[in-house]
Amino acid sequence: MTERRPRKDALRNRAAVFAAADALFARRQSPDSVTMADIATEAGVGKATLFRAFGDRTGLIRALYEARLEPIRSAVEQGPPPLGPDAEPLERVPALLDAVLCFKLDNRHLALALEQTGSGSPYSAEHYERWHTLLRTLLERIPGLPDRDFTAHALLAATRADLVEHLAGEKGLPRDTMRAQLAEFTARILGVRENSHPAQP
Amino acid sequence: MTERRPRKDALRNRAAVFAAADALFARRQSPDSVTMADIATEAGVGKATLFRAFGDRTGLIRALYEARLEPIRSAVEQGPPPLGPDAEPLERVPALLDAVLCFKLDNRHLALALEQTGSGSPYSAEHYERWHTLLRTLLERIPGLPDRDFTAHALLAATRADLVEHLAGEKGLPRDTMRAQLAEFTARILGVRENSHPAQP
DNA sequence: TACTGAAGCGGACCGCCGGTCCGTATCGTA
DNA sequence: TACGATACGGACCGGCGGTCCGCTTCAGTA
Numbered sequence: 001m002t003e004r005r006p007r008k009d010a011l012r013n014r015a016a017v018f019a020a021a022d023a024l025f026a027r028r029q030s031p032d033s034v035t036m037a038d039i040a041t042e043a044g045v046g047k048a049t050l051f052r053a054f055g056d057r058t059g060l061i062r063a064l065y066e067a068r069l070e071p072i073r074s075a076v077e078q079g080p081p082p083l084g085p086d087a088e089p090l091e092r093v094p095a096l097l098d099a100v101l102c103f104k105l106d107n108r109h110l111a112l113a114l115e116q117t118g119s120g121s122p123y124s125a126e127h128y129e130r131w132h133t134l135l136r137t138l139l140e141r142i143p144g145l146p147d148r149d150f151t152a153h154a155l156l157a158a159t160r161a162d163l164v165e166h167l168a169g170e171k172g173l174p175r176d177t178m179r180a181q182l183a184e185f186t187a188r189i190l191g192v193r194e195n196s197h198p199a200q201p
Numbered sequence: 202m203t204e205r206r207p208r209k210d211a212l213r214n215r216a217a218v219f220a221a222a223d224a225l226f227a228r229r230q231s232p233d234s235v236t237m238a239d240i241a242t243e244a245g246v247g248k249a250t251l252f253r254a255f256g257d258r259t260g261l262i263r264a265l266y267e268a269r270l271e272p273i274r275s276a277v278e279q280g281p282p283p284l285g286p287d288a289e290p291l292e293r294v295p296a297l298l299d300a301v302l303c304f305k306l307d308n309r310h311l312a313l314a315l316e317q318t319g320s321g322s323p324y325s326a327e328h329y330e331r332w333h334t335l336l337r338t339l340l341e342r343i344p345g346l347p348d349r350d351f352t353a354h355a356l357l358a359a360t361r362a363d364l365v366e367h368l369a370g371e372k373g374l375p376r377d378t379m380r381a382q383l384a385e386f387t388a389r390i391l392g393v394r395e396n397s398h399p400a401q402p
Numbered sequence: 403t404a405c406t407g408a409a410g411c412g413g414a415c416c417g418c419c420g421g422t423c424c425g426t427a428t429c430g431t432a
Numbered sequence: 433t434a435c436g437a438t439a440c441g442g443a444c445c446g447g448c449g450g451t452c453c454g455c456t457t458c459a460g461t462a
Contacts, residue, residue: 006409006410007409007410007457007458007459008458008459009409009410009411009457009458010409010410010411013410013411035447035448035449036448036449036450037447037448037449040412045411045412046411046412046413047412047413047449047450047451048410048411048412048413048450048451048452049410049411049412051449051450051451052410052411056449056450057449057450116317116322121317121363121366121367122363123363123364123367123371124367145389146382146385146386146388146389147382147385147386150368150379150382150383150386151382151386153359153364153368154355154358154359154383154386157355157358157359157361157364158354158355158358158359160358160361162322162323162324163324163354163358165322166322166324166325167351167354170324178351181347181348181351181352182351182355184347184348185347185348185351185352185355185390187347188346188347188389188390188392189386189389189390191389207438207439208428208429208430208437208438208439209429209430210428210429210438210439210440211429211438211439211440214439214440236418236419236420237419237420237421238418238419238420241441246440246441247440247441247442248420248421248441248442249421249422249423249439249440249441249442250439250440250441251421252420252421252422253439253440257420257421258420258421
Protein backbone atom coordinates (compact mmCIF):
# COMPACT_ATOMS: atom_id res chain seq x y z
CA MET A 1 0.00 0.00 0.00
CA THR A 2 3.04 2.34 0.46
CA GLU A 3 3.71 4.56 -2.58
CA ARG A 4 7.24 4.12 -3.85
CA ARG A 5 8.85 7.38 -4.99
CA PRO A 6 10.32 7.11 -8.49
CA ARG A 7 14.07 7.37 -8.89
CA LYS A 8 15.80 10.55 -9.93
CA ASP A 9 16.89 9.34 -13.36
CA ALA A 10 13.35 8.23 -14.07
CA LEU A 11 12.08 11.72 -13.36
CA ARG A 12 14.84 13.35 -15.39
CA ASN A 13 14.13 11.09 -18.34
CA ARG A 14 10.43 11.72 -18.12
CA ALA A 15 11.03 15.43 -18.37
CA ALA A 16 13.48 14.97 -21.24
CA VAL A 17 10.91 12.93 -23.14
CA PHE A 18 8.26 15.60 -22.66
CA ALA A 19 10.58 18.29 -23.95
CA ALA A 20 11.66 16.19 -26.91
CA ALA A 21 8.13 15.25 -27.91
CA ASP A 22 6.98 18.83 -27.57
CA ALA A 23 9.79 20.09 -29.79
CA LEU A 24 9.27 17.42 -32.41
CA PHE A 25 5.51 17.89 -32.66
CA ALA A 26 6.01 21.61 -33.00
CA ARG A 27 8.75 21.21 -35.61
CA ARG A 28 7.15 18.67 -37.93
CA GLN A 29 3.98 19.41 -39.86
CA SER A 30 2.23 16.07 -39.61
CA PRO A 31 1.87 14.52 -36.16
CA ASP A 32 2.35 10.94 -37.28
CA SER A 33 5.59 11.74 -39.02
CA VAL A 34 6.92 11.86 -35.47
CA THR A 35 7.86 8.31 -34.53
CA MET A 36 8.51 6.92 -31.10
CA ALA A 37 12.11 6.23 -32.10
CA ASP A 38 12.45 9.90 -33.10
CA ILE A 39 11.29 11.04 -29.70
CA ALA A 40 13.56 8.59 -27.92
CA THR A 41 16.57 9.75 -29.92
CA GLU A 42 15.78 13.43 -29.46
CA ALA A 43 15.44 12.83 -25.73
CA GLY A 44 18.69 10.87 -25.60
CA VAL A 45 16.91 7.84 -24.23
CA GLY A 46 16.18 4.25 -25.21
CA LYS A 47 12.91 3.44 -26.90
CA ALA A 48 11.86 1.04 -24.17
CA THR A 49 12.04 3.90 -21.69
CA LEU A 50 9.22 5.66 -23.51
CA PHE A 51 6.99 2.64 -23.37
CA ARG A 52 7.81 1.87 -19.75
CA ALA A 53 6.95 5.41 -18.72
CA PHE A 54 3.83 5.97 -20.81
CA GLY A 55 2.56 2.58 -21.90
CA ASP A 56 2.13 3.35 -25.56
CA ARG A 57 2.12 6.18 -28.06
CA THR A 58 -1.35 7.34 -27.09
CA GLY A 59 -0.36 7.40 -23.44
CA LEU A 60 2.62 9.61 -24.16
CA ILE A 61 0.59 12.09 -26.19
CA ARG A 62 -2.18 12.13 -23.61
CA ALA A 63 0.28 12.76 -20.77
CA LEU A 64 1.93 15.58 -22.66
CA TYR A 65 -1.41 17.11 -23.55
CA GLU A 66 -2.65 16.99 -19.98
CA ALA A 67 0.57 18.61 -18.79
CA ARG A 68 0.27 21.49 -21.24
CA LEU A 69 -3.40 21.86 -20.43
CA GLU A 70 -2.76 22.15 -16.71
CA PRO A 71 -2.61 25.99 -16.51
CA ILE A 72 -5.96 26.37 -18.22
CA ARG A 73 -7.46 23.63 -16.14
CA SER A 74 -6.49 25.35 -12.90
CA ALA A 75 -7.60 28.73 -14.23
CA VAL A 76 -10.99 27.20 -14.86
CA GLU A 77 -11.20 25.39 -11.56
CA GLN A 78 -9.92 28.07 -9.22
CA GLY A 79 -9.13 31.23 -11.16
CA PRO A 80 -10.95 34.56 -11.25
CA PRO A 81 -13.91 35.32 -13.53
CA PRO A 82 -14.75 35.12 -16.35
CA LEU A 83 -13.02 31.72 -16.52
CA GLY A 84 -13.19 30.78 -12.87
CA PRO A 85 -16.08 29.27 -10.95
CA ASP A 86 -17.42 32.60 -9.67
CA ALA A 87 -18.48 33.79 -13.11
CA GLU A 88 -22.07 33.73 -14.29
CA PRO A 89 -22.80 31.04 -16.91
CA LEU A 90 -23.56 33.62 -19.58
CA GLU A 91 -20.04 34.97 -19.39
CA ARG A 92 -18.29 31.79 -18.35
CA VAL A 93 -19.42 29.68 -21.28
CA PRO A 94 -17.91 31.98 -23.94
CA ALA A 95 -14.78 32.41 -21.81
CA LEU A 96 -14.38 28.68 -21.55
CA LEU A 97 -14.78 28.09 -25.26
CA ASP A 98 -12.39 30.92 -26.00
CA ALA A 99 -9.83 29.39 -23.66
CA VAL A 100 -10.14 26.02 -25.34
CA LEU A 101 -9.79 27.62 -28.75
CA CYS A 102 -6.75 29.62 -27.71
CA PHE A 103 -5.15 26.53 -26.29
CA LYS A 104 -5.61 24.67 -29.54
CA LEU A 105 -4.30 27.62 -31.49
CA ASP A 106 -1.20 27.68 -29.33
CA ASN A 107 -0.73 23.92 -29.31
CA ARG A 108 -2.03 23.10 -32.73
CA HIS A 109 0.27 20.21 -33.51
CA LEU A 110 -0.08 18.59 -30.14
CA ALA A 111 -3.85 18.82 -30.17
CA LEU A 112 -3.88 17.43 -33.68
CA ALA A 113 -1.67 14.56 -32.62
CA LEU A 114 -3.99 13.73 -29.76
CA GLU A 115 -7.24 13.93 -31.68
CA GLN A 116 -6.10 11.96 -34.67
CA THR A 117 -4.09 9.37 -32.84
CA GLY A 118 -5.90 6.35 -34.20
CA SER A 119 -6.70 4.28 -31.15
CA GLY A 120 -9.55 5.67 -29.09
CA SER A 121 -11.70 8.54 -30.29
CA PRO A 122 -11.15 11.98 -28.72
CA TYR A 123 -14.41 11.46 -26.87
CA SER A 124 -13.01 8.75 -24.66
CA ALA A 125 -10.25 10.97 -23.25
CA GLU A 126 -11.06 12.14 -19.75
CA HIS A 127 -10.17 15.76 -20.39
CA TYR A 128 -12.90 15.88 -23.01
CA GLU A 129 -15.29 14.40 -20.49
CA ARG A 130 -14.33 17.16 -18.05
CA TRP A 131 -14.90 20.01 -20.50
CA HIS A 132 -18.15 18.54 -21.67
CA THR A 133 -19.54 17.97 -18.20
CA LEU A 134 -18.62 21.44 -17.03
CA LEU A 135 -20.06 23.02 -20.14
CA ARG A 136 -23.28 21.05 -19.88
CA THR A 137 -23.65 22.02 -16.25
CA LEU A 138 -23.28 25.68 -17.10
CA LEU A 139 -25.72 25.44 -19.97
CA GLU A 140 -28.27 23.93 -17.63
CA ARG A 141 -28.32 27.18 -15.71
CA ILE A 142 -29.25 29.17 -18.79
CA PRO A 143 -32.95 29.06 -19.66
CA GLY A 144 -34.45 28.30 -23.05
CA LEU A 145 -31.61 26.33 -24.60
CA PRO A 146 -31.77 23.23 -26.82
CA ASP A 147 -30.76 19.91 -25.27
CA ARG A 148 -27.77 20.84 -23.12
CA ASP A 149 -25.86 17.62 -23.53
CA PHE A 150 -25.88 17.78 -27.30
CA THR A 151 -25.33 21.52 -27.35
CA ALA A 152 -22.22 21.13 -25.24
CA HIS A 153 -20.88 18.55 -27.69
CA ALA A 154 -21.71 20.71 -30.67
CA LEU A 155 -20.05 23.80 -29.24
CA LEU A 156 -16.91 21.86 -28.40
CA ALA A 157 -16.95 20.37 -31.88
CA ALA A 158 -16.49 23.88 -33.24
CA THR A 159 -13.06 23.91 -31.59
CA ARG A 160 -11.85 20.58 -33.01
CA ALA A 161 -8.13 20.57 -33.61
CA ASP A 162 -8.29 19.72 -37.27
CA LEU A 163 -10.81 22.47 -37.92
CA VAL A 164 -8.57 24.92 -36.12
CA GLU A 165 -5.64 23.68 -38.16
CA HIS A 166 -7.63 23.98 -41.37
CA LEU A 167 -8.77 27.55 -40.72
CA ALA A 168 -5.90 29.08 -38.78
CA GLY A 169 -3.16 26.93 -40.24
CA GLU A 170 -3.87 26.30 -43.89
CA LYS A 171 -6.27 29.09 -44.74
CA GLY A 172 -4.32 31.62 -42.69
CA LEU A 173 -7.28 32.95 -40.73
CA PRO A 174 -5.92 35.34 -38.08
CA ARG A 175 -6.16 34.22 -34.51
CA ASP A 176 -8.43 36.99 -33.28
CA THR A 177 -10.72 36.65 -36.26
CA MET A 178 -11.36 33.05 -35.46
CA ARG A 179 -11.86 33.85 -31.79
CA ALA A 180 -14.39 36.51 -32.71
CA GLN A 181 -16.25 34.13 -35.00
CA LEU A 182 -16.46 31.45 -32.35
CA ALA A 183 -17.64 34.05 -29.84
CA GLU A 184 -20.34 35.25 -32.21
CA PHE A 185 -21.44 31.70 -32.89
CA THR A 186 -21.57 30.93 -29.19
CA ALA A 187 -23.51 34.10 -28.43
CA ARG A 188 -26.05 33.12 -31.02
CA ILE A 189 -26.59 29.77 -29.35
CA LEU A 190 -26.81 31.32 -25.91
CA GLY A 191 -29.48 33.66 -27.19
CA VAL A 192 -27.52 36.81 -26.54
CA ARG A 193 -29.25 39.14 -28.94
CA GLU A 194 -27.19 42.31 -28.49
CA ASN A 195 -25.27 43.23 -31.60
CA SER A 196 -21.84 42.65 -32.99
CA HIS A 197 -19.15 43.27 -30.34
CA PRO A 198 -17.43 39.97 -29.55
CA ALA A 199 -15.11 40.27 -26.59
CA GLN A 200 -11.40 40.52 -27.22
CA PRO A 201 -9.64 40.45 -23.85
CA MET B 202 -6.54 12.21 -75.62
CA THR B 203 -8.85 9.23 -76.30
CA GLU B 204 -10.24 7.65 -73.13
CA ARG B 205 -9.38 3.97 -72.93
CA ARG B 206 -12.24 1.84 -71.58
CA PRO B 207 -11.16 -0.38 -68.68
CA ARG B 208 -11.28 -4.12 -69.15
CA LYS B 209 -14.16 -6.22 -67.88
CA ASP B 210 -12.19 -8.06 -65.20
CA ALA B 211 -10.94 -4.73 -63.90
CA LEU B 212 -14.50 -3.52 -63.45
CA ARG B 213 -15.61 -6.76 -61.86
CA ASN B 214 -12.74 -6.66 -59.40
CA ARG B 215 -13.39 -3.06 -58.56
CA ALA B 216 -16.96 -3.92 -57.64
CA ALA B 217 -15.84 -6.94 -55.61
CA VAL B 218 -13.40 -4.78 -53.69
CA PHE B 219 -16.12 -2.25 -52.89
CA ALA B 220 -18.42 -4.95 -51.61
CA ALA B 221 -15.67 -6.56 -49.54
CA ALA B 222 -14.53 -3.30 -47.97
CA ASP B 223 -18.09 -2.32 -47.20
CA ALA B 224 -18.78 -5.63 -45.50
CA LEU B 225 -15.56 -5.56 -43.50
CA PHE B 226 -15.98 -2.01 -42.27
CA ALA B 227 -19.51 -2.79 -41.21
CA ARG B 228 -18.47 -6.02 -39.48
CA ARG B 229 -15.45 -4.83 -37.49
CA GLN B 230 -15.73 -2.24 -34.75
CA SER B 231 -12.56 -0.27 -35.35
CA PRO B 232 -11.89 0.95 -38.89
CA ASP B 233 -8.16 0.45 -38.76
CA SER B 234 -8.49 -3.14 -37.68
CA VAL B 235 -9.47 -3.63 -41.31
CA THR B 236 -6.25 -4.15 -43.22
CA MET B 237 -5.69 -3.90 -46.95
CA ALA B 238 -4.77 -7.58 -47.04
CA ASP B 239 -8.09 -8.37 -45.35
CA ILE B 240 -10.01 -6.53 -48.00
CA ALA B 241 -8.05 -8.19 -50.78
CA THR B 242 -8.67 -11.65 -49.34
CA GLU B 243 -12.37 -10.98 -48.74
CA ALA B 244 -12.68 -9.77 -52.32
CA GLY B 245 -10.79 -12.79 -53.64
CA VAL B 246 -8.20 -10.57 -55.23
CA GLY B 247 -4.48 -9.86 -54.98
CA LYS B 248 -3.31 -7.03 -52.79
CA ALA B 249 -1.62 -5.23 -55.68
CA THR B 250 -5.00 -4.99 -57.40
CA LEU B 251 -6.27 -2.80 -54.60
CA PHE B 252 -3.39 -0.40 -54.89
CA ARG B 253 -3.49 -0.32 -58.69
CA ALA B 254 -7.18 0.54 -58.65
CA PHE B 255 -7.23 3.05 -55.80
CA GLY B 256 -3.69 4.25 -55.25
CA ASP B 257 -3.57 3.79 -51.52
CA ARG B 258 -5.72 3.05 -48.51
CA THR B 259 -7.08 6.57 -48.32
CA GLY B 260 -8.00 6.45 -52.00
CA LEU B 261 -9.97 3.26 -51.51
CA ILE B 262 -11.89 4.61 -48.55
CA ARG B 263 -12.58 7.89 -50.30
CA ALA B 264 -13.84 6.12 -53.42
CA LEU B 265 -16.12 3.90 -51.40
CA TYR B 266 -17.42 6.84 -49.40
CA GLU B 267 -18.16 8.86 -52.51
CA ALA B 268 -19.98 5.92 -54.03
CA ARG B 269 -22.21 5.46 -50.99
CA LEU B 270 -22.79 9.20 -50.79
CA GLU B 271 -23.93 9.41 -54.39
CA PRO B 272 -27.70 9.07 -53.75
CA ILE B 273 -27.69 11.90 -51.25
CA ARG B 274 -25.53 14.02 -53.48
CA SER B 275 -27.95 13.72 -56.36
CA ALA B 276 -30.94 14.26 -54.08
CA VAL B 277 -29.33 17.51 -53.02
CA GLU B 278 -28.33 18.60 -56.51
CA GLN B 279 -31.48 17.72 -58.43
CA GLY B 280 -34.09 16.30 -56.08
CA PRO B 281 -37.31 17.82 -54.80
CA PRO B 282 -37.54 20.14 -51.77
CA PRO B 283 -36.70 20.32 -48.96
CA LEU B 284 -33.34 18.81 -49.96
CA GLY B 285 -33.27 19.88 -53.58
CA PRO B 286 -32.28 23.22 -55.06
CA ASP B 287 -35.81 24.61 -55.19
CA ALA B 288 -36.17 24.76 -51.43
CA GLU B 289 -35.86 27.98 -49.48
CA PRO B 290 -32.65 28.27 -47.42
CA LEU B 291 -34.54 28.23 -44.12
CA GLU B 292 -35.88 24.78 -44.85
CA ARG B 293 -33.00 23.50 -46.97
CA VAL B 294 -30.28 24.07 -44.39
CA PRO B 295 -31.89 21.85 -41.74
CA ALA B 296 -32.78 19.28 -44.39
CA LEU B 297 -29.20 19.18 -45.56
CA LEU B 298 -27.76 18.76 -42.10
CA ASP B 299 -30.31 16.08 -41.32
CA ALA B 300 -29.36 14.24 -44.49
CA VAL B 301 -25.69 14.36 -43.59
CA LEU B 302 -26.43 13.13 -40.09
CA CYS B 303 -28.61 10.30 -41.34
CA PHE B 304 -25.93 9.27 -43.78
CA LYS B 305 -23.36 9.09 -41.01
CA LEU B 306 -25.76 7.18 -38.80
CA ASP B 307 -26.31 4.66 -41.59
CA ASN B 308 -22.65 4.45 -42.57
CA ARG B 309 -21.04 4.99 -39.20
CA HIS B 310 -18.04 2.75 -39.67
CA LEU B 311 -17.28 3.95 -43.15
CA ALA B 312 -17.52 7.60 -42.18
CA LEU B 313 -15.34 6.91 -39.18
CA ALA B 314 -12.78 5.20 -41.36
CA LEU B 315 -12.67 8.15 -43.71
CA GLU B 316 -12.42 10.85 -41.09
CA GLN B 317 -9.80 9.20 -38.99
CA THR B 318 -7.68 7.82 -41.79
CA GLY B 319 -4.46 9.46 -40.76
CA SER B 320 -3.14 11.07 -43.92
CA GLY B 321 -5.03 14.21 -44.86
CA SER B 322 -7.53 15.85 -42.57
CA PRO B 323 -11.23 15.46 -43.40
CA TYR B 324 -11.21 19.07 -44.48
CA SER B 325 -9.09 18.40 -47.52
CA ALA B 326 -11.55 15.90 -49.00
CA GLU B 327 -13.54 17.39 -51.84
CA HIS B 328 -16.88 16.17 -50.62
CA TYR B 329 -16.41 18.23 -47.48
CA GLU B 330 -15.57 21.20 -49.64
CA ARG B 331 -18.83 20.63 -51.52
CA TRP B 332 -21.03 20.45 -48.43
CA HIS B 333 -19.35 23.44 -46.88
CA THR B 334 -19.61 25.63 -49.95
CA LEU B 335 -23.26 24.78 -50.48
CA LEU B 336 -24.08 25.37 -46.85
CA ARG B 337 -22.24 28.69 -46.78
CA THR B 338 -24.05 29.81 -49.90
CA LEU B 339 -27.39 29.01 -48.35
CA LEU B 340 -26.52 30.76 -45.11
CA GLU B 341 -25.62 33.87 -47.07
CA ARG B 342 -29.22 34.15 -48.15
CA ILE B 343 -30.42 34.22 -44.55
CA PRO B 344 -30.15 37.64 -42.89
CA GLY B 345 -28.61 38.36 -39.51
CA LEU B 346 -26.32 35.36 -39.15
CA PRO B 347 -22.78 35.21 -37.72
CA ASP B 348 -19.93 34.79 -40.18
CA ARG B 349 -21.30 32.32 -42.72
CA ASP B 350 -18.08 30.57 -43.51
CA PHE B 351 -17.34 29.73 -39.91
CA THR B 352 -20.96 28.93 -39.12
CA ALA B 353 -21.05 26.43 -41.95
CA HIS B 354 -17.95 24.72 -40.55
CA ALA B 355 -19.35 24.72 -37.03
CA LEU B 356 -22.68 23.23 -38.08
CA LEU B 357 -20.98 20.50 -40.05
CA ALA B 358 -18.70 19.84 -37.09
CA ALA B 359 -21.78 18.85 -35.11
CA THR B 360 -22.18 15.90 -37.47
CA ARG B 361 -18.61 14.62 -37.20
CA ALA B 362 -18.43 10.87 -37.52
CA ASP B 363 -16.71 10.23 -34.21
CA LEU B 364 -19.25 12.36 -32.37
CA VAL B 365 -22.06 10.43 -34.04
CA GLU B 366 -20.35 7.20 -33.10
CA HIS B 367 -19.90 8.39 -29.53
CA LEU B 368 -23.52 9.41 -29.04
CA ALA B 369 -25.44 6.99 -31.21
CA GLY B 370 -22.97 4.13 -30.98
CA GLU B 371 -21.50 4.02 -27.50
CA LYS B 372 -24.05 5.97 -25.50
CA GLY B 373 -26.95 4.42 -27.34
CA LEU B 374 -28.78 7.62 -28.16
CA PRO B 375 -31.71 6.76 -30.44
CA ARG B 376 -31.46 7.88 -34.02
CA ASP B 377 -34.45 10.18 -34.00
CA THR B 378 -33.44 11.76 -30.73
CA MET B 379 -30.12 12.78 -32.15
CA ARG B 380 -31.79 14.06 -35.32
CA ALA B 381 -34.16 16.15 -33.25
CA GLN B 382 -31.33 17.57 -31.18
CA LEU B 383 -29.35 18.55 -34.24
CA ALA B 384 -32.48 20.11 -35.75
CA GLU B 385 -33.10 22.11 -32.59
CA PHE B 386 -29.51 23.26 -32.50
CA THR B 387 -29.63 24.28 -36.15
CA ALA B 388 -32.90 26.13 -35.68
CA ARG B 389 -31.36 28.09 -32.86
CA ILE B 390 -28.51 29.18 -35.08
CA LEU B 391 -30.82 30.08 -37.92
CA GLY B 392 -32.81 32.25 -35.55
CA VAL B 393 -36.02 30.31 -35.88
CA ARG B 394 -37.73 31.33 -32.67
CA GLU B 395 -40.89 29.29 -32.85
CA ASN B 396 -41.13 26.76 -30.06
CA SER B 397 -40.26 23.17 -29.55
CA HIS B 398 -41.44 21.07 -32.52
CA PRO B 399 -38.41 19.74 -34.36
CA ALA B 400 -39.37 18.03 -37.59
CA GLN B 401 -39.38 14.26 -37.69
CA PRO B 402 -40.14 13.28 -41.27
C1' DT C 403 32.99 3.86 1.66
C1' DA C 404 31.85 -0.73 0.31
C1' DC C 405 27.83 -3.72 -0.40
C1' DT C 406 23.65 -5.12 -2.52
C1' DG C 407 19.15 -5.91 -4.50
C1' DA C 408 15.92 -3.65 -6.79
C1' DA C 409 14.45 -0.13 -10.04
C1' DG C 410 15.58 1.55 -14.35
C1' DC C 411 17.86 1.44 -18.81
C1' DG C 412 18.61 0.62 -23.95
C1' DG C 413 19.18 -1.45 -28.27
C1' DA C 414 18.45 -5.75 -30.70
C1' DC C 415 14.56 -8.01 -31.92
C1' DC C 416 9.55 -9.26 -33.42
C1' DG C 417 5.12 -9.09 -35.93
C1' DC C 418 2.41 -6.50 -38.75
C1' DC C 419 1.03 -3.34 -42.17
C1' DG C 420 1.06 -0.24 -46.25
C1' DG C 421 3.01 -0.27 -50.53
C1' DT C 422 5.93 -2.16 -54.75
C1' DC C 423 7.85 -5.47 -58.34
C1' DC C 424 7.80 -8.46 -61.94
C1' DG C 425 6.75 -12.86 -64.06
C1' DT C 426 2.28 -14.66 -65.57
C1' DA C 427 -2.55 -14.93 -67.07
C1' DT C 428 -6.36 -12.75 -69.35
C1' DC C 429 -8.68 -9.66 -72.46
C1' DG C 430 -9.84 -7.65 -76.94
C1' DT C 431 -8.91 -7.56 -81.65
C1' DA C 432 -7.66 -9.15 -86.40
C1' DT D 433 -5.67 -18.53 -83.72
C1' DA D 434 -2.35 -15.38 -82.79
C1' DC D 435 -0.57 -11.40 -80.52
C1' DG D 436 0.06 -6.88 -78.12
C1' DA D 437 -1.72 -4.58 -74.39
C1' DT D 438 -3.72 -4.61 -69.98
C1' DA D 439 -4.43 -6.36 -65.57
C1' DC D 440 -3.40 -9.84 -62.03
C1' DG D 441 -1.26 -11.66 -57.65
C1' DG D 442 1.83 -13.19 -54.27
C1' DA D 443 6.55 -12.65 -52.79
C1' DC D 444 8.98 -8.99 -51.20
C1' DC D 445 10.54 -4.50 -48.81
C1' DG D 446 11.03 -0.69 -45.41
C1' DG D 447 9.43 1.12 -41.39
C1' DC D 448 6.68 1.43 -37.35
C1' DG D 449 4.77 0.30 -32.64
C1' DG D 450 5.85 -2.56 -29.08
C1' DT D 451 8.71 -6.25 -26.23
C1' DC D 452 12.74 -8.78 -24.13
C1' DC D 453 16.56 -9.39 -21.44
C1' DG D 454 21.33 -8.63 -20.06
C1' DC D 455 23.52 -4.56 -18.14
C1' DT D 456 23.82 -0.09 -15.37
C1' DT D 457 22.65 3.02 -11.78
C1' DC D 458 20.40 4.35 -7.86
C1' DA D 459 19.59 4.53 -2.78
C1' DG D 460 19.37 2.49 1.59
C1' DT D 461 22.54 -0.01 5.16
C1' DA D 462 26.52 -0.64 8.17
